[in-house]
Amino acid sequence: xxxxxxxEAPPDTFERDxxxxxxxxxxxxxxxxxxxxxEGAAVVLVDKGYCGTSGVTAAAGPGHWWAPPDPxxxxxxxxxxxxxxxxxxxxxxxxxxxxxxxxxxLPTLGQHYRFPIDDRGQVNYRAVRGPEYMRALRALxxxxxxxxxxxxxxxxxxxxPDGTIGGAQGLxxxxxxxxxxxxxxxxxxxxxxxxxxxxxxxARTNTGDGYLMAAEAGAELSGMEFTAAYTIAPExxxxxxxxxxxxxxYYDADGREIDAPFGPDQTERIxxxxxxxxxxxxxxxLPADIQARLPTISPNVMLPFDRWGxxxxxxxxxxxxxxxxxxxxxxxxxxxxxxxxxTVPGLFVAGDxxxxxxxxxxxxxxxxxxxxxxxxxxxxxxxxxxxxxRRAGGSATARLKxxxxxxxxxxxxxGPVDVAALRAAVRSEMQPYDKNLFRSGDRxxxxxxxxxxxxxxxxxxAGGHDTNPLAARETAALIATARWSVTAALARDESRGMxxxxxxxxxxxxxxxRLLVSGFDDVWIRPDExxxxxxxHARELVA
Amino acid sequence: MIELVIAERCTACNACVxxxxxxxxxxxxxxxxxxxxxxxxxxxxxxxxxxxxDALYVAPDCERPTPSDPAAIVASGLLGQYRRDSGWDxxxxxxxxxxxxxETVFRRAAEAAKAPPSL
Numbered sequence: 264x265x266x267x268x269x270x271e272a273p274p275d276t277f278e279r280d281x282x283x284x285x286x287x288x289x290x291x292x293x294x295x296x297x298x299x300x301x302e303g304a305a306v307v308l309v310d311k312g313y314c315g316t317s318g319v320t321a322a323a324g325p326g327h328w329w330a331p332p333d334p335x336x337x338x339x340x341x342x343x344x345x346x347x348x349x350x351x352x353x354x355x356x357x358x359x360x361x362x363x364x365x366x367x368x369l370p371t372l373g374q375h376y377r378f379p380i381d382d383r384g385q386v387n388y389r390a391v392r393g394p395e396y397m398r399a400l401r402a403l404x405x406x407x408x409x410x411x412x413x414x415x416x417x418x419x420x421x422x423x424p425d426g427t428i429g430g431a432q433g434l435x436x437x438x439x440x441x442x443x444x445x446x447x448x449x450x451x452x453x454x455x456x457x458x459x460x461x462x463x464x465x466a467r468t469n470t471g472d473g474y475l476m477a478a479e480a481g482a483e484l485s486g487m488e489f490t491a492a493y494t495i496a497p498e499x500x501x502x503x504x505x506x507x508x509x510x511x512x513y514y515d516a517d518g519r520e521i522d523a524p525f526g527p528d529q530t531e532r533i534x535x536x537x538x539x540x541x542x543x544x545x546x547x548x549l550p551a552d553i554q555a556r557l558p559t560i561s562p563n564v565m566l567p568f569d570r571w572g573x574x575x576x577x578x579x580x581x582x583x584x585x586x587x588x589x590x591x592x593x594x595x596x597x598x599x600x601x602x603x604x605x606t607v608p609g610l611f612v613a614g615d616x617x618x619x620x621x622x623x624x625x626x627x628x629x630x631x632x633x634x635x636x637x638x639x640x641x642x643x644x645x646x647x648x649x650x651x652x653r654r655a656g657g658s659a660t661a662r663l664k665x666x667x668x669x670x671x672x673x674x675x676x677x678g679p680v681d682v683a684a685l686r687a688a689v690r691s692e693m694q695p696y697d698k699n700l701f702r703s704g705d706r707x708x709x710x711x712x713x714x715x716x717x718x719x720x721x722x723x724x725a726g727g728h729d730t731n732p733l734a735a736r737e738t739a740a741l742i743a744t745a746r747w748s749v750t751a752a753l754a755r756d757e758s759r760g761m762x763x764x765x766x767x768x769x770x771x772x773x774x775x776x777r778l779l780v781s782g783f784d785d786v787w788i789r790p791d792e793x794x795x796x797x798x799x800h801a802r803e804l805v806a
Numbered sequence: 807m808i809e810l811v812i813a814e815r816c817t818a819c820n821a822c823v824x825x826x827x828x829x830x831x832x833x834x835x836x837x838x839x840x841x842x843x844x845x846x847x848x849x850x851x852x853x854x855x856x857x858x859x860d861a862l863y864v865a866p867d868c869e870r871p872t873p874s875d876p877a878a879i880v881a882s883g884l885l886g887q888y889r890r891d892s893g894w895d896x897x898x899x900x901x902x903x904x905x906x907x908x909e910t911v912f913r914r915a916a917e918a919a920k921a922p923p924s925l
Contacts (some may be wrong), residue, residue, distance in 0.1 A: 312828060312829070462848075462849070465827070553907075560905060569887065
């Protein structure tokens with residue numbers, strides 16, 4: 264048994280009071296904890312896995328969207344280029360603020376991360392290695408006194424009687440699933456996005472748990488239709504590191520070269536070829552000097568090849584595309600104000616857990632924009648949470664109500680639920696290229712029906728003593744997130760950015776606004792009243 | 807997926823138990839940890855990076871187990887490759903971090919794609 268949501272915490276519960284609770288220990292959560300602790304707040308950070316290795320940053324090599332203030336045209340150009348592919352959904356003031364915050368904050372990690380000197384003798388801050396970056400972030404937050412609870416997944420948020428969020432509870436899976444419960448002045452959700460259990464590198468723990476918890480508290484999500492990003496990898500591997508593939512040559516089953524040049528259409532062309540049959544790849548065009556330095560650029564890229572005995576520069580190897588879902592996609596919890604607060608008081612959101620439409624628009628934020636967003640939104644959410652906690656003052660003694668539902672409390676009869684089958688159902692709707700990358704109304708409706716059936720099973724029957732609560736909650740989050748994504752994709756009956764509808768190939772000017780999605784048994788869509796536009800002035804956002 | 811904990815190399819420090827993001831290992835009293843939940847392995851290689859004894863072997867196949875012979879893997883020289891190339895621990899200073907070159911590579915690729923075919 265893991266939780267006792269309708270009673271006071273059992274006696275063996277790990278309990279802690281804090282000003283700020285951060286849920287998630289990837290880069291957004293770590294930056295949030297760092298910012299909150301720098302304000303003098305008592306901060307607890309919980310991670311489903313280990314803060315430093317879990318999440319998609321840890322095994323990757325994130326670049327950051329980066330433009331120094333001098334010359335001023337650099338930022339203007341970066342924002343203009345981004346606006347050109349935002350398809351009306353981006354906000355230049357937020358873009359400016361993200362560029363500025365990233366430029367100010369990333370170098371503060373210099374005590375713990377040795378930023379290298381590039382060929383021109385300059386310190387390079389923007390491109391970091393994931394494992395070293397997350398190790399440094401952990402060192403930074405420990406230095407600032409943050410309490411880190413590893414292997415301690417959050418299962419549900421806790422609300423005060425006035426509806427504000429005042430903590431969370433979960434279990435410590437390496438302590439025989441001992442419950443934990445943290446009462447906090449405010450909560451930052453930085454639980455990541457989800458790739459719907461694709462084999463995207465480092466994404467296994469990213470099951471959309473933060474979306475589920477936020478929605479249970481009453482938050483809406485935004486940009487959930489923009490989940491159609493895919494990344495190349497050697498078949499049967501997780502190695503979604505793409506740099507070398509900028510020079511790749513692809514071949515069909517008959518060995519003929521596929522017309523898929525490096526550029527914005529490359530992924531779609533490879534996906535079309537994969538729908539027709541196996542695709543192989545050769546990296547023989549990667550320049551020799553880059554081949555020689557690859558191990559010191561991206562040390563994990565050669566691991567699969569070396570262990571399989573493949574020379575990727577001379578031999579062809581089979582490739583696949585892994586779904587990025589909301590990770591290189593856009594969707595997440597709607598950001599309601601400049602502190603990265605949600606519409607639920609006391610609840611803040613950061614990184615992939617938050618919608619990135621403000622800075623990414625309708626096109627993938629890739630590694631660059633999404634990393635800069637994770638850093639910036641984490642910083643703002645951490646500070647905003649401290650300010651809220653200080654305003655909330657002495658409400659820490661209030662009785663807290665757990666908000667978790669699906670996977671914890673069955674609506675109908677409690678009974679055995681085949682979690683593996685439900686996860687397979689999510690994958691079979693969200694992975695295939697002809698369902699999620701090349702979309703059409705009729706196929707989306709069929710996906711929605713399959714996901715509705717899966718939702719009924721998990722919501723009606725999962726929970727209780729014979730259920731693994733973490734597995735049930737992850738599965739509920741995966742299904743809920745997939746339903747929001749598919750429903751938003753149906754509502755956006757046009758093609759815009761990474762959302763491609765084969766039955767609606769053009770832009771519909773009436774849909775040049777963000778779509779908000781919410782709900783569980785019934786899923787609701789409504790246009791965001793706030794049109795994207797000038798938004799807040801950049802100066803208001805920059806600290 | 808994680809395949810091997812090489813017993814004769816393992817110092818039972820249990821770093822892998824602590825750092826595995828998906829909780830694959832279980833600590834064992836006075837002995838090497840065991841791979842308790844192999845199917846949960848996400849093939850991220852992070853355990854190898856944190857294993858100072860180079861006692862872990864992750865096979866690249868993320869979909870199914872790869873039967874692996876410990877003696878052959880030890881002889882292959884592959885153990886510790888990731889830690890070495892990353893310049894971790896005792897390899898610091900000897901293997902630089904050139905992640906910043908990634909941007910240059912993408913730029914060169916974009917320029918090459920724009921150039922007319924050199925036939």
